[in-house]
Amino acid sequence: MTQRIGILTGGGDVPGLNSVIKSVVYRSTDLGYEVIGIRRGWEGLTHLNARNAGDPEYVRPLDRSNTRTIDRTGGTILHTSRTNPGRMRADRLPSGIDRSRLDSMETDEGIYDLTPIVLENIARLGITHLVPIGGDDTLGYAHRLVGEGIPLVAIPKTMDNDVQGTEYCIGFSSAVTRAKELINRQRTTLGSHERIGVFRIFGRNSGYTAWYAAYITSARCVIPEAEFDLDLLTDLMLEDRRLNPSRYALVIASEGAIWRGGTIAETGEADAYGHRHKADVGYALAVELRHRTGVETVNSDLTYDLRSGDPDALDQMVGMTFANVAMDLLASGQSGRMTAIRDGKYAHAPLPDPAIGPRRIDIASMYNTDRLRPQYADKLGSPLLLGPALER
Secondary structure, three states, X not given: OOOEEEEEEOXXXXXXXXXXXXXXXXXXXXHOOEEEEEOOHHHHXXXXXXXXXXXXXXEEEEOOOOOOOHHHOOOOOOOOOOOXXXXXXXXXXXXXXXXXXXXXXXXXXXXXOOHHHHHHHHHHOOOOEEEEEEOHHHHHHHHHHHHOOOOEEEEEEOOOOXXXXXXXXXXXXXXXXXXXXXXXXXXXXXXXXXOEXXXXXXXXXXXXXXXXXXXXXXXXXXXXXXXXXXXXXXXHHHHHHHHOOOOOEEEEEEOOOOEOOOOOOEEOXXXXXXXXXXXXXXXXXXXXXXXXXXXXXXXXXXXXXXXXXXOOHHHHHXXXXXXXXXXXXXXXXXXXXXXXXXXXXXXXXXXXXXXXXXXXXXXXHHEEOOOOEEOOOOOOOOOOOOOXXXXX
16 A cells, blocks of 8 residues: 655744655655645645545645755745634635535534544545644644544644643744844844834743743843733833943733733634734833833834744754654654654654643743843753753
């Protein structure tokens, strides 16, 4: 029987995805496997043309020739979407499904579980193994497919670095590196005008990206894991500005950060996983700080800049290695696993349980709540990336 790998990328794009795709293809051909790319994440397995299993809108055969140079660029050649086949709204349904069948898949009013369609399309495409690449949401649905008997090994990616079971996710190093460059570049403008800068960074539930960006720029940061005192932050900004020869100060804010007694509204429609956009905490915080300090503030939104462009060396190396670890696992008959970094070493772990939620900053060991900045002391024996180590 022909062994055929199906590979897809779901959720937000990050640098390093194309390195994973290329490495899966190259290693698969060494093992004698075929590879097909599923376009637009899980949507490719719900919206595939029922009369054409080779539908080019959603299926792309991959080989060494057409993936040879893709690792030199960012994004994903397979494109992506935020599709949850287990909870699809009526306005997102594929066309051509019989009404009576749709009724049988309705799990709530206007919500449908298209897993039977996904399983049919996997069989129609002759896929024997899946390699989904994504964050908590994408991997949460992978968890469901393992329960349905689909052999798969997942690869974690997210610039938030918050997937349970691994100390590192693809895209994280590039995001932090880019944050450092952008923040340091804007220091000249902050200093020229003697302003307070507020830099907003992705991180709805976990503050890893803001924490690491603050660590390497020596900045203050506010994160979702710890509500902060707005009076304290105000005093720290005034203190930093007074002590700085260039008369500026800055703070990095995760999108999910909030001060005690404050609220940040959610806006727009929920996505396929129930997430709505957070209103801009950077803007709200800049307004508050200007009102309290009397100093002009600047709100700079770094979010999409951090996930765009080419991967740095670490993300490219981890992406290539995760791909080869995934193929090692599939070739040895293992399934339901996720490639991981644990205790600073390449490893594998169970797929994250969607009920547990994202991995979060350990406040006690990593964050100084009195100074609103990373904890720099007591790092002897810590993993290279400083967070709490996960045992192999």
